[in-house]
Amino acid sequence: MSAFMTKSLKKVLGAVAVAAALAGASGAYAAGGAEHPKHVDFTFKGPFGTFDQGQLQRGYKVYKEVCANCHSATLMSFRNLGQKGGPFYDPKYKNPNDNPVVKAIAAEFEVPDIDTDTGEDITRPATPSDNFPEKYPNTYAAAAGNGGAIPPDLSVITKARHGGAEYIYSLLTGYVTPPKGLNVAPGQYYNPYMAGSLATQWDGDPHHVPVGGVLAMAPPLNQGAVTYDDGTPETVDNYAKDVSAFLQWAGDPHTTLRKKTGVAVLIYLFLFGGLTYAAYRQLWHGKH
């Protein structure tokens, strides 16, 4: 009886521990009333996934030509684009500050500075060590220029949203005509992937409020709007995928190094653990 009790108790405890681990890992937070992001087979997924450099370059182009018209990414600096794992990394230039592509990209931007002769505010072409410039001088200007909504900074956007890159992709490709009965104000756009609550804007059945939310960003991507130099079809779907991948990289530029280190650490710990287990077995032999 006692043996049975102990065994079943162990089983229960084991199940409890597994449940705890799952509850902890899945982050048991309700996502709010939004569509679950679409599944995309990004190359960077999984423990061995890496970024596709061509995709990052295209993604940067989409960011620069479309997103950057309203969104800043001030935590990024131009030299990041040429660092190892970045879109314009070139093994010839270990120091990204010397990379001519990065220098040229930086020079396309004007950054604020001070004239050291006169003390006046000036702008000058950016250098690789500069950060991506602010889009607006302050948040009031940002709000005023965008119908009262401040366009969020995109530096860490994939870490700041549930679903990460897949969420960005889904949002960019997810605009649909609002269902009948949903009152969308002028300057607002319905998107089922946007987290929100539409109950007050809904005239229909109160038990079937549509999922999603409204946002002040009009569908930003149009077919053919960005020219790709590498022959990739210039579709909205590709633009969205590429820019999502770029933002994923920008949010955590050391991802590939982190995963590679992780594999090495786990292998080491596994071998170390094996040796320690052997030592333990030998040592405790007959002592139990």
Next chain:
Amino acid sequence: MSEPEKDHGGEGDPNRRDFIYIAAGAAAVGAVGAVVVPLVAQMNPAADTLAMASTEFDLSKVSEGMQVVIKWRGKPLFIRYRTPKEIAAAQEVKLSDLKDPQADSDRVTAGKEQYLILVGSCTHLGCVPTFGEGQFGGWFCPCHGSHYDTSGRIRVGPAPTNLEVPTYEYLTDTRVKIG
């Protein structure tokens, strides 16, 4: 975990036993070593600090007989437009009179002798020397009385070496990249 084990072949062999202990111990030492690397390396200059390590300067901003001080790697950088008299004084000095013998021509770019670029940090203990004081028409360090000449070479005082000339290159006729 706690079942008593029958002897596996070889487990009682003292050589094998020692080997496992030594291997496990070595793995522990290796792990500690691997952990120490990032903990120490993090104190080195970060990527953004390194990115600021070089600077560009427009020499047309300095007029003859003047000196412009800019900040470079957190230290002052003297960019001096020397007068012909100062250049002559620097070139006339006999190397045997110098504590740290170095010709003036080794401290400036040929054809650009008027521009002297120095790290404005006394080689004694890092104070900032002032120009126009001292016995040799150059710089004088107020902290411990080191006198530098018009080429920034140490002449009298506790400083062991000449003021450092940073590595720099002319990008154009009037634009230099320092560092």
Next chain:
Amino acid sequence: MSEHPSTYDPKTGVEKWLDKRLPIVRLAYDSFVDYPTPRNLNYWWTFGGILSVCLVIQIVTGIILAMHYVPHIDHAFASVERIMRDVNYGWLIRYVHANGASMFFFAVFIHMFRGLYYGSYKAPREVLWILGCIIFFLMIATAFMGYVLPWGQMSFHGAVVITNLIGSIPVIGGPILTWLQGGFAVDQPTLNRFFSLHYLLPFVIAGVVILHIWALHVTGQNNPAGVEIKSKEDTVPFTPYATVKDGLGIIIFLFLFAIFVFFLPNSLGHADNYIPANPLVTPAHIVPEWYLLPFYAILRAVPDKFLGVVAMFAAIAVLFILPWLDTSKVKSMRYRPVMRWFFVIFVVVCLALGWCGAQLPDTPVIPGLPSFNLIDGAFNSYLWLTRFLTLYYFAFFLVIMPWIGLKEEPLPVPASISEAILAEHAKKKG
């Protein structure tokens, strides 16, 4: 064991010289080398060593992060991201520190449940247990203040909510709240003092840990059989036996730790904390870190604001008096056939409380089931589930423990540790 005679024998002249003046080597030898350890300790006992490793990891990575972090509301968020992007190995150190907090709590919960199951709080180990409770409380305070430092949305609004708890105390709450925040809202003074205290408290924890280990070495370790050490046959020397076993436990733990750090570094955190703090907008769904969810659930279960805070603190305070609530003469629940099932329910209740803490209180537990309102909330909601769970949580300590201890018929307890081991061997063979 206090009566265990020191067996340290200084060999060299230097050792003898030092031993006469400061017997620190003797102390270390007696505490961590020749210290008699019960032979029957299982892997649940390795969590003490694992927790020491956790504390060291947090302190070392924390000191490093403080070298690069800027405690200013305008720069804190960017300085954390600079650590992640530009500082050499900064991404590694920060992810280890952030996930290390979760790992620390994961280990401390197991350590506490182990103590609860095997009666490690019972005489003569009451002080040992209370010191552990103090460490746990300090850990919560430290973790909470650490979470504020990145100055993201969850940092800021978490700080607002938790400091406002103090404001619920009648009469004196308001002035104390202003004093605590250093202003009329959570702002620069709050961030700066939280940084200072977040740096200080780990060293206080380390001090209490030393007392905790001291108390442990005075009474000796408890063990799965719950009987005290009777003879030399019951023990093995700490080194190498326990060191190697603890080492194995630590390596397995680090393996789990590494999976989170390298492959799921943000899975235990909240996405909203990568949005810089904005005092004008609160995130739609504000939740604390997972390890505080059970306490957060208890807070919300009580309809009155102040009593909710009281209940939350009581949930920790009740642990301090636990040694005097348990009336059983038997330590280990291995020999308590009734109590251990209540223990299992208690573990499940704690996990369920954590689950409820992450849900919106009004959400129905079983969607679609008709419901009715009772004391500020629908009966079919997480609010009421939380209330029942909270009731069990307190009943477990205040009713079940004293009552079952008196009523229960324990199984026969082995006379000694070696007898318990022999009995186990016999059982395995048979």
